[in-house]
Amino acid sequence: MPPDFDTNMRFKFSILALLLEAIIIVLFGIFVDYDTAPLHEHLYPYFQDVHVMIFVGFGFLMTFLKKYGFSSVGFNMLIAAFGLQWGILMQGFWHMNEGKIIVDTKSMINADFSTATALISFGALLGKTSPVQMLILTLLEITIFACNEHLVTEVLEATDVGASMTIHAFGAYFGLAAAFILYCPGLTRKHENDESTYHSDMFAMIGTLFLWLFWPSFNSAIATGVKARTTAIINTYYSLAACTIVTFALSSLVDKRGKFSMVLVQNATLAGGVAVGTCADLEIHPFSAMFIGVIAGIVSVLGFQFLTPVLASKLKIQDTCGVHNLHGLPGILGGIAGIIVTAAKREIRNGHLLTPSMQAAALGSTLGIALVGGALTGAILKLPFLGQVSDQNCFDDSVYWEVPEEETAPEIHSSHHDEQSRLEVAM
Amino acid sequence: MPPDFDTNMRFKFSILALLLEAIIIVLFGIFVDYDTAPLHEHLYPYFQDVHVMIFVGFGFLMTFLKKYGFSSVGFNMLIAAFGLQWGILMQGFWHMNEGKIIVDTKSMINADFSTATALISFGALLGKTSPVQMLILTLLEITIFACNEHLVTEVLEATDVGASMTIHAFGAYFGLAAAFILYCPGLTRKHENDESTYHSDMFAMIGTLFLWLFWPSFNSAIATGVKARTTAIINTYYSLAACTIVTFALSSLVDKRGKFSMVLVQNATLAGGVAVGTCADLEIHPFSAMFIGVIAGIVSVLGFQFLTPVLASKLKIQDTCGVHNLHGLPGILGGIAGIIVTAAKREIRNGHLLTPSMQAAALGSTLGIALVGGALTGAILKLPFLGQVSDQNCFDDSVYWEVPEEETAPEIHSSHHDEQSRLEVAM
């Protein structure tokens, strides 16, 4: 990339970001107010755990790319900071109280949740989109997410306490549909920057661990009552633990020399948290939660190993972080688990019976809306003035960031070597 | 630096540190006791969030320098571990109960707060002072801080729940005054070690994110009652979010190629948390909090971009971490916001009316005491036997730490290259 490369982002991005923030502040001024009698202080530790997952968990999980760490953790922060403001409005419009949207610890948790959908989609598109594109995607995705969430929980009255369907599957298929539309033919051959280094893999483990540790809070935060919260915590804890053992086992088994893969340890270990989400607060028994974790681990490892390459080569869906294997398939698995559990056992939530047909409808509507919404969003993002990078400049922070010279070193070093070698040969 | 360089720190530092610890233990033995009826267990999650901010947040935020990571995170830990012991004594002497200083969760939060002032000043002086100097600065600064805090909250009866004035502005101007006195003429031209690397910037983001995430706890921890705490959490959350969007927008806008700057993302995104501190627990409405965040982001970005270079070149104030832009200006902004809010709206705290004149007096006294205290402290630190490094050895861990050989690699490598090239030329 020539040093004077200009993405023309300077004014486009600044104006868009400032405009969006101005609109949000006006809408907050009109619609938002404090809770007059705050009831949810006991949820504050749950909120903080979720908050850490969104910013540190998702942010660092995506830093595995060798030259895209600034963008991963930085744009993650940008998307989340924008999304948590937009989410409170979009979710709030469905639950207005005398014309007001009430902000409290619980609605802040829900707003953080809403940003997760955009961050999951960001994972699919990582390295291939501009910040302008990502702001627009966040705006559209959270809007559509809030509608689907309302449909699932209020209209269909389905249960999805840990949001396997409404966040994980939704975010994944939304992002994959957008990735399909935004297909980069130049990336069919693996891009040289589309890989990790030793230290970037270590940074990514920070993200993995904070996601893994606080997933019980994610799945239990909006459960109703102490008992449901405790059940959701226990189920998630054991699903994750079982999933982790299976991930290590299969990671070794699918490698011909029996070696573990950091990609799998960073991602597939988390699939148990996704898959147990829908029925986390139901008393399915800890061993069922473990069983769900085991299946999630198997599905996720096999997805990374065999499905992702096929998606890229045959279906033109380039999924940078493998969100299909971490959020997509395990999210569907969570939805199916919800159908099975509600079919097998009489479960009452908020005064009405959960039925497998409504759970299935929730899963179907989520997938349909995600795919259509993602494809439409992808089409909008394809508009040429939104600054998508050329394929050759993908996965490179220096397109959008001032990067310190020193540590682009590995390449410079080796190219120096090459030059030197050539010089020496020339000698 | 010659490998046998000796800062003569061995005995000076050890004896000073052991002496201070001995004094503290004796004072604790005489004055400190447990709370007989612990009342504040509900604050423990808030305490832990603040604790993480102090050690991980501040510690890693300062690791951006390429060769000063050990000192940043290590001396941060040293200062904080010393300061939290000293702080409980200094703050406690103003609130003795039958000759005893009572330790509980709330006073531990306050003690952690007191260390923040020294850590902010450390940010201004980063890379230019010895650990002996930093212990003395911490000792003096926390002592003076506790007096000013007493003046502001007990005498003037001003409000400053998130400590925009008493911690952030105080710590910044104290540190800047000390930096002015300790001016290093050899650093007028930018020192080669006064810059970041790719990975050091990534480490710094760990600090930024934990500060950003737990700032709502910082601003709400000592608010009185559930309602005030929840209000402080909400205001801080939205101020930070708005500030972050504005920081990204302006970071791109002030760069001629429209690129984002890690310095700004690491620091200016946090200014919203500082600026909303003084009136965080007042019902100023979320959109006002956002507005404060927006102004803080603008002030902080412009400060980094235009003011810091001027401070260094014209006023001889070398501010390594730019604490003026993260804590100084936003701290003053917070104080001004407090004046405006108390002028516009009748606010009662602990049974008395908050007045703009007392808020203004609090801001003025804080700035005055910080500047005078910092200058005097700087003069003491200038005493020659305190081991300040020479200008050429600034920003270098190896002066104070055993550093592994391998990874001073970038330089060694390139110098090897040079030697090799010279050899080759010689051939």
Added chain:
Amino acid sequence: MPPDFDTNMRFKFSILALLLEAIIIVLFGIFVDYDTAPLHEHLYPYFQDVHVMIFVGFGFLMTFLKKYGFSSVGFNMLIAAFGLQWGILMQGFWHMNEGKIIVDTKSMINADFSTATALISFGALLGKTSPVQMLILTLLEITIFACNEHLVTEVLEATDVGASMTIHAFGAYFGLAAAFILYCPGLTRKHENDESTYHSDMFAMIGTLFLWLFWPSFNSAIATGVKARTTAIINTYYSLAACTIVTFALSSLVDKRGKFSMVLVQNATLAGGVAVGTCADLEIHPFSAMFIGVIAGIVSVLGFQFLTPVLASKLKIQDTCGVHNLHGLPGILGGIAGIIVTAAKREIRNGHLLTPSMQAAALGSTLGIALVGGALTGAILKLPFLGQVSDQNCFDDSVYWEVPEEETAPEIHSSHHDEQSRLEVAM
């Protein structure tokens, strides 16, 4: 190591891991159930702090080795995820209720605790064992730990709220005994990979800080009642702070050029948390807690500096992470402190008097069982088909992990240099 090196781990590890997980799920199905009336939600923040210590704290603390970061943080996760499932069963068998093991927040904390023993032993063996060996060690150690814990707390009715004896001393001496049996003669001369790099030391500090910050939660989580918890928090907080100051002081003092050592800052600063554990919830007064922290810091620094080399050279005990100095000696110190406190002061716990003789018996039984159990376990791990690496391949991730090529760079670079030099000489 030849690139086609094969540890034959592929089937051995996978089958063992899957088999163990299957057994656990069956045992959970038979024995485990939810708490019918969850009582411990107020402990959830404590649980999360401990959870972070186990996975992030221990995991990153061990990443200091330059080429063993994947294994440190990855195998730590594997051991902990397995151990927390196995622990609930082993601890639960001693506290069955109508044939059922009840899972709640408190038993999850205890299960996390049980994994700490295996992780401490892992620290002694770090870099020298295969994942197959570590799964077996975890299985055996947690089983034996649960028996000893039952003996100490139920039979001897000794107090050990922060588990100085039952976790820290136990885990350390168990691991050291195993290390003695698994002695690697090829490592008598320091292995070239048995050292840190600049960035690996930074990663390790992440572990140190999260351990340091959340240790008050570790020592208080299972204390009975608000008062005991608050006392444990305060004692631990001040013991750690005092220990940190002393560690810095002595780290400088024992170095002939007065320089600080990252090994000491990463480890010895934590010894105060270990040593205050046994009597953390007793009202020993904060200054006594500080005094314990001071002694712990001294013992730990001197251990690292003078004892570890002797253990390796004379006693054939190779302690990679120095767990003897962080967990072993401070753990014994904690046990002794418990004896002294119960001798000096009448303390009642759960309706019976604590006696120094029972505290001494608890310490003795813990050390005896740990040493015998560790030695027997070491003998089992020595079975040749368990895949222990050869001495020359120790401390190297690439034996067990797919490692990105680029960043094995430091060595490759230098060897390239060598080859190049040789080529040039040949020219």
